[in-house]
Amino acid sequence: MTRRTKIAAALVFLGILHGFVIFAGFLAPYPYAEQHREFPYSPPTPLFGARAPGFVFLLGTDAYGRDVFSRLLYGGRVSLFTGLLAAFLSLALGLALGTAAGFYGGWLDRLLMRGGELVMALPWLYLLLAVRAFLPLHITTVQAFFLLVAIIGGVGWVRPARLIRGVVLSARERGFVLAARGFGASNAYLIRRHILPLTLGVVLTQATVLIPQYILAEVALSFLGLGVAEPVPSWGNMLAEAQQYHALVEHWWMLAPGLAIIPVLLGYLLLADALLEKGVRRV
C-alpha cells in the first residue's frame, strides 16, 4: 500500500465512524434518555425474531432500561466532538502563539516559551483536573461541554506552539522569505503567504496526535464526574456506570462505550502513522 492509499483508507474509516455519530438522531432507535423501566439490564436482543413486546435493544439496556446502542451514538457526539473542537482550539492557539514567538522573536518569544515551560512542568491529567477543580462544579450540560473543550484545548497549546515555532524559525531565514522581504513585503503578508503554508505538515500530524488524546481526556473527565453529566450520555459517564464491576460480570454490554473508543483511536493512529511515513526512503 502506498502512503496515499493508507491516508485515504484511514480517512474513510474515520469518516464512517464520525458519520455514525453525526447522524445519531437518524440512526438511534430511541431517544437517549427514554427509559424502559420494565427492562433494566436487558441483554442485547437479536435484530430479527424479537419477542413481544418487540423492543429491539441492539446492545442491551442499562439500569434504567435505556437503550445502550442509542446512548452510544449520542454519547459519541459529545466525546468525539470534544476531541475535535478541543484539538482545533489547541492548534489555533498553538499556531497563533507559535508563529508570533518564532517570527517576532525577542521578549515575546521568551515570554511565550517560559510560559509554556510552566504549563509543561505539570503532568497533563493533573493539570486538567486542577484547572477543572478551580472552576464551578455544578453547571448545565451545554456549559460543561464548552468548558471541557476550553480546558482541554486551552491547556494543550504548548506542544503544538513549540513545534510550530521551530518550523517558523527555520522558515524565516529561507531564501524566498528573505527575497520577499527584500521586495518590501509586509510582515503580515510574509506570515500569511510564505510562513503559514510551511507549518501545514506539523499542524496536520499534531491534529492526528491531539484529537485521540483529547477524546481520551474527555472520557476520563466525564468518567470521574467532572465532565458532561447525566442524563446526557458521553462515553466517559457511560463507562462510569460500568464501574460497578460486580454487576458487569453479568452485563458485559455495559462495556460498549469503552470498546467503541478502540476503533476511533485505531483510525487516528493509522492516519498519524501514514502521515509520518516518509514519502521517499532516504538512501
Place this chain on the structure above:
Amino acid sequence: MRYIARRLLHGLLLLVGVSVLSFLFAELAPGDYFSELRNDPRVLPETVAALRAQYGLDRPLPVRYAAWVASVLRGDFGYSLAYNSPVGPLLWGRVRATLLLTGTATFLAWLIALPLGIWNATARGTWFDSVSRVVLSFLLAVPDLLLAIVFLMLAVETGYFPTGGMVSPGSERVEDVAWHLALPVAVLVLGMLPTLVRHVRASMAEVIDSPFALSARAQGIPRQRLLFRHLLPAAANPLISLAGFSLGTLLSASLLIEVVMGWPGLGPLFLEAIMARDFAVVLAVVILSASFLVAGNLLADILLYRMDPRIRMK
C-alpha cells in the same frame, strides 16, 4: 558542574512559577471550602466569616502565599480544611502507595520494552516484527480505563485476584500486597509498553541504518558486541530523555487506574479534594507532581550531559 547548577536553578524557578500561578488561579476560583456553608440558611454569614478568619482565608494573597511557602518548607504543605490537619502527613502514605505501584510498573515496562524494541529493530520486515507492531498498535488504541475495568471484571469472575485496595484487612504480609499489586501493575505496564517499545525500536532502527553501523559490521565486529557496545549507546539519547519523563510521571501516571481499582494512592485523594474544594490538598498534589516531573527531566538532562560529549561541547 556549572551546567548542573544552572539547570537546578532553572527547575527551582519553574516550580516557584508553578506554585505562584496555581495560587493565583485558586484565588480567582469561584467558591472555597466554606461556600457550601453559605447556602445553608441555618448558618449565619457572620459564622462563615469567623470561620474564614479562623483559618486565615481573609488575609491578603501575598501574606497567605508566604505562609504557604513557610509551611511547605516545614513539610506541612498547607492546612487541609476537609481533613482538619496539615496536608503533609496525609500525603506521605499516599505517595508511598503510588510510588510502589508506578515504580514497579515502570521498571517492568522498561525491562520488557528495551529487549523487545531492540529485537524488533534488528528484525525489521520479519513476521515477528510485524506481529508485535500490530499487537502494540492495538494496545495503544485500548484505553487504560477499559483495561482496568475489564481486568477487574475478570478478577470478579475468576476470584484469583482481589478487586481493589492495597491490603486485605488484618494482613500485613508482603505477599498480600504483591497479590493486590498484580492487576493494577499489569494494566499500567500494558498501557506504557506500546509507547516505550515504539521509541526504542525507532531510535535503534535509525542507528542500525546509519553508515557507521554498516562500516562497523564490515570490520567484522561480532553481532552482540556491535549491538550493545556500539549501537545501543549511540541510540541512547532519546531513550534517556524518555526515561527521565518516565521517572517524572511516577506520581501522575496511575491516577485513573488508582481511582478505578481503589488503590489508596494520590489519585483518589486528589479527586476527593477536588470534589470537596479542598484547595490546600489540590495545591500540594499539583506542586508535588510538578516537582517530580521537573526533577525527572532534570535528571535526564544531567545524564545526557554526562554521557554525550557532543552536548558538553555546546
